[in-house]
Amino acid sequence: MATQELRQLTREEVAKHNTDEDLWIIIDANVYDISRFKRFHPGGLSVLLDPDIVGQDATEAFYSLHRHEVLEQSQYKRLKIGTIAGEQSVIRWRIPGTVSKVPYAEPTWLADGYHSPYFNDNHRAFQKEVRKFFDTVVYPDAIAREADGKRPSQSVIDKMAELELHAMRLGPGKHLKGRTLMGGLVKPEEFDYFHELIITQEFARASLRGYGDGLLGGKVIGLPPVLNFGSEELKARIVPDIFAGKKFICLAISEAFAGSDVMGLQTTAVKTEDGKHWIINGNKKWITNGTFADYFTVGCKTEDGFTVILVERGPGVETKQIKTSYSTTAGTAYITFDNVKVPVENTLGEEGGGIFVILSNFNHERWVMCCASARSQRGIIEECLKWTTQRKVFGKPLHSQAVIRSKLAGMISRAESAQNWLENITYQMCNMSYRQQANKLAGQIAFLKSYSTSCAQDTARDAVQIFGGRGITQTGMGKYIEHYHRTIAFDALLGGAEDVLADLGVRQALRAMPRDVRL
Numbered sequence: 001m002a003t004q005e006l007r008q009l010t011r012e013e014v015a016k017h018n019t020d021e022d023l024w025i026i027i028d029a030n031v032y033d034i035s036r037f038k039r040f041h042p043g044g045l046s047v048l049l050d051p052d053i054v055g056q057d058a059t060e061a062f063y064s065l066h067r068h069e070v071l072e073q074s075q076y077k078r079l080k081i082g083t084i085a086g087e088q089s090v091i092r093w094r095i096p097g098t099v100s101k102v103p104y105a106e107p108t109w110l111a112d113g114y115h116s117p118y119f120n121d122n123h124r125a126f127q128k129e130v131r132k133f134f135d136t137v138v139y140p141d142a143i144a145r146e147a148d149g150k151r152p153s154q155s156v157i158d159k160m161a162e163l164e165l166h167a168m169r170l171g172p173g174k175h176l177k178g179r180t181l182m183g184g185l186v187k188p189e190e191f192d193y194f195h196e197l198i199i200t201q202e203f204a205r206a207s208l209r210g211y212g213d214g215l216l217g218g219k220v221i222g223l224p225p226v227l228n229f230g231s232e233e234l235k236a237r238i239v240p241d242i243f244a245g246k247k248f249i250c251l252a253i254s255e256a257f258a259g260s261d262v263m264g265l266q267t268t269a270v271k272t273e274d275g276k277h278w279i280i281n282g283n284k285k286w287i288t289n290g291t292f293a294d295y296f297t298v299g300c301k302t303e304d305g306f307t308v309i310l311v312e313r314g315p316g317v318e319t320k321q322i323k324t325s326y327s328t329t330a331g332t333a334y335i336t337f338d339n340v341k342v343p344v345e346n347t348l349g350e351e352g353g354g355i356f357v358i359l360s361n362f363n364h365e366r367w368v369m370c371c372a373s374a375r376s377q378r379g380i381i382e383e384c385l386k387w388t389t390q391r392k393v394f395g396k397p398l399h400s401q402a403v404i405r406s407k408l409a410g411m412i413s414r415a416e417s418a419q420n421w422l423e424n425i426t427y428q429m430c431n432m433s434y435r436q437q438a439n440k441l442a443g444q445i446a447f448l449k450s451y452s453t454s455c456a457q458d459t460a461r462d463a464v465q466i467f468g469g470r471g472i473t474q475t476g477m478g479k480y481i482e483h484y485h486r487t488i489a490f491d492a493l494l495g496g497a498e499d500v501l502a503d504l505g506v507r508q509a510l511r512a513m514p515r516d517v518r519l
């Protein structure tokens with residue numbers, strides 16, 4: 001029913017519609033006629049016929065069992081027949097582009113009344129636009145694709161291309177030159193790592209993990225080796241279409257036999273007799289976006305050691321979907337290369353110098369993961385704070401239990417510490433050369449990545465305890481908790497496993513130990 005046809009009713013009038021045949025209820029000052037719907041109600045008929053519900057204000061009962069999105073769905077929206085005269089509905093869910101008022105749901109730099117030394121007015125204006133874009137264009141597609149498992153819609157990829165989001169997701173640099181970023185909101189030379197952090201965090205805010213990676217996560221890790229080590233001819237040929245969202249690229253390193261043990265890889269690249277081509281044979285596993293990629297940045301064993309080569313989809317390249325804990329929208333693939341012929345001009349960096357090509361991107365890649373991890377923890381905190389407030393147990397909100405508050409305390413402290421550390425590292429990145437970053441931040445970023453994903457796993461476990469059975473149910477109140485808990489282990493693996501990264505951090509520190517210090 002269109003808004004103008006809504007009736008103004010009194011609570012007394014609503015109370016008269018209290019029979020099996022004629023059943024109205026009030027939810028947040030809105031009146032719903034559920035006389036016909038009651039037989040189709042997923043929660044059953046009997047709950048709706050309770051004397052405390054029929055003809056009554058069912059707001060509290062409703063919100064202790066349903067997410068607000070239920071009322072936003074078109075098939076349920078039309079059950080609304082009026083509003084209570086002189087009353088206003090007060091419950092808001094997700095207003096596109098706005099900042100959440102739930103404490104700790106936003107990093108402090110965005111929260112009302114707080115200050116930050118890192119974010120300037122341009123970052124703030126940029127954040128608003130990115131959030132608006134995400135809420136209105138990306139989020140609806142994320143929900144739909146998580147449900148049907150298809151890759152992100154081309155219409156979303158195209159709209160991202162119009163704003164140059166594909167290019168911006170690779171961070172500041174030469175590749176932004178001459179581009180109109182976010183409709184001209186930020187100049188290419190002003191774009192810094194805080195702008196990039198904003199993009200990554202806004203995109204991670206949906207907590208829809210498979211879609212997040214499906215939205216060209218493969219490009220974020222697969223394209224930098226081309227930009228940094230590819231020949232000018234190669235770049236001119238493939239990069240424009242990738243930034244325009246017309247072609248897709250992924251990073252293909254890990255293998256069934258070797259995992260990410262780069263030196264143990266078995267995919268081989270052997271030169272043809274005339275030296276003009278590589279012939280590539282082998283397999284790759286767990287390759288994000290591999291199912292729909294046009295280009296593959298492939299780690300190969302060559303005569304001189306390990307070499308990275310750009311392979312184009314063509315004869316001999318086959319990709320198959322792998323079903324992982326998260327949805328197929330990420331396009332995670334098993335890839336086979338059978339006698340694939342690739343021009344030697346597609347070699348990225350030096351022959352035998354592949355390790356350097358791969359390592360050079362690790363810091364940035366891990367930092368991106370830290371941005372996403374810190375932000376998605378906050379999404380879970382928001383869910384838990386809302387749930388523990390609206391869920392009543394023994395006549396009181398769930399948060400009246402000290403054990404629940406203790407879990408919330410842990411979650412909030414972890415998310416705050418991860419974000420604050422992240423902002424500090426980001427500031428260092430903005431002020432260091434690439435070489436300084438490689439030298440001074442590899443350990444810091446490795447620690448932060450390890451810390452963030454370990455925090456995230458604790459938060460996922462606590463959130464399930466707080467949500468109970470709903471935290472393991474794919475629909476309903478706990479659906480984001482279930483999704484987070486199911487997919488979180490992945491974050492602790494990609495870009496370097498948690499323990500390995502913590503150890504890397506210590507080894508970096510030990511390398512920097514001065515020789516002249518003693519106790």
Ligand code: HEM
Pocket residue numbers: 025032034041042043044047048053058061062065066070071076079475476477
């Ligand atoms: C406009 C009114 C209502 C609509 C459109 C509605 C719709 C729904 C939907 C879609 C579900 C499935 C939730 C999911 O799994 O995502 C559900 C479940 C349920 N509903 Fe309603 N409902 C309404 C009112 C009520 C009221 C007033 C009660 C009374 C207490 C109620 C009790 C329940 C219960 C007990 C469940 C099962 C919850 C669970 O499995 O955890 N519903 N309802």
